Amino acid sequence: MNFSITTKSPETLGAYVIVGVFENQKLTAAADTINQASKGTLLQNLKSRKFSGKAGKALELTNLPGTKAKTVLVVGLGSNKCKVEFIRAIETLFSKVREAEETAITIFIPELEASGVDRTWMTRKIASIGTSISYRYEQRKNLLDGKSLSGTPTKVAVAIEGKGSSSDKTHLVEGSAIGKGMNLAKDLGNLPANICTPRFLAEITTKLGKQNKFAVKCLSEADMKKLGMGSLLSVSQGSKEPAQLIHASYSGGKKKDAPIVLVGKGITFDTGGISIKASSGMDEMKYDMGGAASVIGTLSAISEMKLPINVVGLVAAAENMPSGTATRPGDVVTSMSGKTIEILNTDAEGRLVLCDALTYAEKLNPAAAIDVATLTGACVVSLGKVASGLFSNNDDLAEEISRAGTTAWDRVWRMPIWEDYTKLLSSNFADLANIGGRAAGSITAACFLAQFATKYPWAHLDIAGTAWVSGKEKGSTGRPVPLLCEFLLNRI
Ligand code: BES
Ligand code: MN
Numbered sequence: 466m467n468f469s470i471t472t473k474s475p476e477t478l479g480a481y482v483i484v485g486v487f488e489n490q491k492l493t494a495a496a497d498t499i500n501q502a503s504k505g506t507l508l509q510n511l512k513s514r515k516f517s518g519k520a521g522k523a524l525e526l527t528n529l530p531g532t533k534a535k536t537v538l539v540v541g542l543g544s545n546k547c548k549v550e551f552i553r554a555i556e557t558l559f560s561k562v563r564e565a566e567e568t569a570i571t572i573f574i575p576e577l578e579a580s581g582v583d584r585t586w587m588t589r590k591i592a593s594i595g596t597s598i599s600y601r602y603e604q605r606k607n608l609l610d611g612k613s614l615s616g617t618p619t620k621v622a623v624a625i626e627g628k629g630s631s632s633d634k635t636h637l638v639e640g641s642a643i644g645k646g647m648n649l650a651k652d653l654g655n656l657p658a659n660i661c662t663p664r665f666l667a668e669i670t671t672k673l674g675k676q677n678k679f680a681v682k683c684l685s686e687a688d689m690k691k692l693g694m695g696s697l698l699s700v701s702q703g704s705k706e707p708a709q710l711i712h713a714s715y716s717g718g719k720k721k722d723a724p725i726v727l728v729g730k731g732i733t734f735d736t737g738g739i740s741i742k743a744s745s746g747m748d749e750m751k752y753d754m755g756g757a758a759s760v761i762g763t764l765s766a767i768s769e770m771k772l773p774i775n776v777v778g779l780v781a782a783a784e785n786m787p788s789g790t791a792t793r794p795g796d797v798v799t800s801m802s803g804k805t806i807e808i809l810n811t812d813a814e815g816r817l818v819l820c821d822a823l824t825y826a827e828k829l830n831p832a833a834a835i836d837v838a839t840l841t842g843a844c845v846v847s848l849g850k851v852a853s854g855l856f857s858n859n860d861d862l863a864e865e866i867s868r869a870g871t872t873a874w875d876r877v878w879r880m881p882i883w884e885d886y887t888k889l890l891s892s893n894f895a896d897l898a899n900i901g902g903r904a905a906g907s908i909t910a911a912c913f914l915a916q917f918a919t920k921y922p923w924a925h926l927d928i929a930g931t932a933w934v935s936g937k938e939k940g941s942t943g944r945p946v947p948l949l950c951e952f953l954l955n956r957i
């Protein structure tokens with residue numbers, strides 16, 4: 466998808482033209498221009514079709530007199546004072562374009578009057594939503610072949626009313642990079658676990674690094690053994706697929722700038738191991754590498770944007786399988802930190818791979834580290850599919866992430882990691898147990914991770930509810946790539 470800025474007048478364009486209407490059939494400047502050119506036909510149509518201008522509604526009008534366009538798509542913008550309405554309107558228009566299989570469109574949109582958002586936000590959002598809505602899953606092993614997905618509009622011209630800005634084009638490019646990052650994350654998530662293995666994740670990240678100029682090294686099980694990552698390795702030991710620790714460094718900033726480290730849970734399939742899961746819906750555990758996918762998607766986006774910042778992506782990739790070599794409940798392992806862990810439930814494996822990655826991150830002297838993980842079913846119970854769970858040992862960092870989530874509309878909700886909860890992880894046979902009982906499941910999981918992220922500002926995002934949707938629309942969402950990109954854009 467190719468985005469550009471246009472300053473042309475809507476009635477002069479021959480292509481597929483999109484104009485907005487506010488609530489109560491109040492026309493935007495572009496809609497008014499078309500209405501006048503068509504001698505009032507546009508408004509007549511709105512009236513006869515009872516199109517009020519509510520956000521989320523759209524109306525296709527063909528062959529309006531006085532205009533060159535074959536089709537004018539009218540989209541409801543609501544009050545123009547609310548960013549959620551704006552997002553809904555943009556999603557609606559791109560869905561319509563997708564249904565119509567249009568290849569070239571021009572969007573006329575007025576400047577939003579909502580607080581906390583500006584022209585930069587609008588421009589980025591249009592491009593990121595457009596790119597992300599046009600996503601289709603196509604099973605292909607080579608995700609980086611550069612082929613554009615079939616049926617998506619290739620040319621999108623955007624006209625924003627109000628004073629033009631010379632950086633509009635840059636913001637379109639940024640939005641498009643975010644959308645592409647989301648789509649890469651979706652592709653990785655949607656791929657079946659027989660293709661998307663830990664080694665596949667390592668390969669794709671390596672290729673991406675070559676394309677987008679960031680350095681990638683992959684630690685093998687032997688390397689991890691040398692580092693003492695007994696916890697991470699206890700998860701992969703039941704699988705034929707060897708674990709991988711993927712270390713990707715994007716260096717857009719100054720050499721001395723401390724990096725932001727993003728850590729992704731990359732369980733390419735989670736059967737639960739010996740503490741095996743129920744079989745119904747188990748296919749969805751191919752999405753248990755959603756955290757890793759979002760880290761890779763974010764790296765790809767920021768390297769395309771060439772952000773002047775240093776970011777390291779760490780992906781702890783493994784497959785959690787039951788077998789004769791798998792970890793047993795009750796086994797005690799020693800993590801890279803030296804802390805011993807009693808594995809009471811092999812299905813609580815995400816924290817086992819992440820804790821060693823968090824200790825490994827210490828060496829990088831992070832300005833902050835954020836881990837992203839489909840960590841607990843309990844998080845889906847508490848926050849559903851709306852917000853990701855946020856946990857942090859640093860109030861400023863938590864606030865920064867929370868704000869970025871609200872701005873990007875990829876929201877999070879903070880939960881506590883008080884000492885009272887950490888106590889639930891006590892073990893008679895090791896420094897800590899890997900589960901804390903039924904109560905407060907997502908909190909005790911976060912408290913477990915907190916024991917390993919003691920040397921730097923750290924936050925944990927539990928995306929178990931937000932990384933994918935189930936049912937008829939089953940598929941990855943690409944979250945929290947928008948949040949992570951917003952967070953990083955705000956750091957420059
Ligand atoms: N990957 C799962 C968490 C999950 C479950 C995400 C369902 C999304 C939907 C994780 O590895 C897991 O199995 N967690 C256990 C932890 C428990 C054993 C303490 C869970 O949530 O049941
Ligand atoms: Mn599990």
Ligand code: ZN
Pocket residue numbers: 732735753812814815839840
């Ligand atoms: Zn899992």
